[in-house]
Amino acid sequence: MIDSFWQALTFTAGYNTTLVTLGSAMLGASAGMIGSFIVLRKRSLVSDAVSHATLPGLVLAFIILALLTGDGRWLPGLLIGAAASAAIGLWGVQAISSRTRLGEDAAIGAVLSTLFGLGVVLITVVQALNVKGQSGIDSYLVGATAGMLASEAQLIGISALVVLIVVFMFRRQFLLVCFDRQYAYTRGINADHIDMMMLLLLLTVTVIGLKVTGLILIVALTIIPPVTGRFWTDRPSRLIAIAALCGALSGYIGAAASSSASGLPTGPLIVLTAFLLFSIGLLFSPRRGMVAMLLAQHRFRRRVHLRQGLLSLARDEAIYDDLTLKVLRRHGYIRRDGVATPPGRVAARDAEHEEHLWSLYRQLYPDEAAQLDHQGLDPIEESLPPDMVSSLENRLPSPARSAR
Structure with a gap:
């Protein structure tokens, strides 16, 4: 097992394993970066709502693909369905919090529980279908990369890299909106559009991370790395860099550990690695460590x-x-x-x-x-x-x- 883990870390365990490990590292880096802005914006619960809202769209896309083709495990179609339902959930949170007297936390609770409950009901429908791959749908809850195809790993890696580049390009506008919306308006920045872009990037990271960490644990990858970075610095630019590094290390080490033995879940191992890095900062940070x-x-x-x-x-x-x-x-x-x-x-x-x-x-x-x-x-x-x-x-x- 140790030899397999070392081979995965050194990218000598095979082409597919290398793709998964690199894709997980890029996913972790992009999740850490966009998560930094979400944490600074004090909207961490939004990532929880978005991740849980992907379940009904994911399962519904599986049902449609299964009825049409006999096998609903086509990853691009599943990601499109997950993105659609997550967008609906995000729109629901925005509409409830802006058009009613309910706060954003209450809107998140209502949308999260409703859509996740709908997704669980749809999973029971999937189990009753006479199609291929019903058991594989559960892997999207906690992540699984053992049976990932090379094309799927490439899709996840490329998508994570694109998100990483976009977040890096707009980091200054994001920071300005996070700290002072009014000043951002005076600088000619549309804060509402920037807010929406941050949420769309969060949605993208959540959707592409379903196969790797699962919809339940992807929220941890967007929150734990930024919180870890907060132990080490007070400067936002450094916080973003540290969060990206911690996210990349979590994805890299967690995915390598998952591939070292059969049956090891990818998502929990990535989150546990992120928590290990968090614990190191919590204990040994020179400024805020215990x-x-x-x-x-x-x-x-x-x-x-x-x-x-x-x-x-x-x-x-x-x-x-x-x-x-x-x-x-x-x-x-x-x-x-x-x-x-x-x-x-x-x-x-x-x-x-x-x-x-x-x-x-x-x-x-x-x-x-x-x-x-x-x-x-x-x-x-x-x-x-x-x-x-x-x-x-x-x-x-x-x-x-x-x-x-």
């Missing part, structure tokens, strides 16, 4: 204890807190018996002087002081302009200034 946050909290706590310990030394107050004593000893500010060392007395005097400056600043400029973080923990010379520090020094009472 490990970084715990370390920052730990450092902040020690800074507070160090500051309070130095102020206690300056005021000749007894120190009983074990952590405060430990921090002071680690910095060499007190001996093991608790007596201040010469560097400790200097640091304590400086800390008390800064405390007087901060107290005067809070008294003179309360509004500005309220907006500063970690007052007293950061050196005042690094937090305030030099002229402000000099002004505070000059206005400091004489006893506090002489203590310096």
Whole structure:
């Protein structure tokens, strides 16, 4: 199994497997890119509605093709049917939310449940037909690439590449509409048309991803990579690039793992790979990761204890807190018996002087002081302009200034 997985990763497992792996990677990249704009636009639930709305059109297209040809597994026809019903569902969400008092979330819930229920009913009709391929229709729920033809893999790969190129070309307009629709109008951009283009691209990604990840899990491929990118950057352009990379890796590794053994579902493996990348960002991101946050909290706590310990030394107050004593000893500010060392007395005097400056600043400029973080923990010379520090020094009472 490991050898098969490695062959799939290195594109030596055969022509068809290589096409599927590359197509899945391009699908993941395009889903990550368009999903970034959907997440930034705060319309993630729309992708859920679109994916579930594809089921009745998919099954109805299968029934029609089966009655006409005896075999309903012609992929282009199935994708056309899925796209048609998804477009109807998208139009229903837009119409309900714009022409009634219901919010978009309520409209999505109504359309999603209704169309998905209709699709499940149509699946039972398919099982009663005397045609080929009834069992294969279930593969579109969770994805399956084992029996994919080379022509089908080429269609998915080319479609994903086209979507990827279109999203890349219009990324600036998409970002402008996501953050400021009114400003986009002043720049001559029709925000309504851009919104519709984003939704159509989302619909396209959803439809071409049915064979790979399935209609239930394709929504994860449009949401998890952008959320993963959010852990690593604050810049939208970098977020889009990271989301595309995470989506491509998810599709590439998931499809390779699926082809390494028979019976492994493609969609769940792709989503699990995306979740693995998400977990890495959640834990180890240097800015928003849980490990970084715990370390920052730990450092902040020690800074507070160090500051309070130095102020206690300056005021000749007894120190009983074990952590405060430990921090002071680690910095060499007190001996093991608790007596201040010469560097400790200097640091304590400086800390008390800064405390007087901060107290005067809070008294003179309360509004500005309220907006500063970690007052007293950061050196005042690094937090305030030099002229402000000099002004505070000059206005400091004489006893506090002489203590310096």
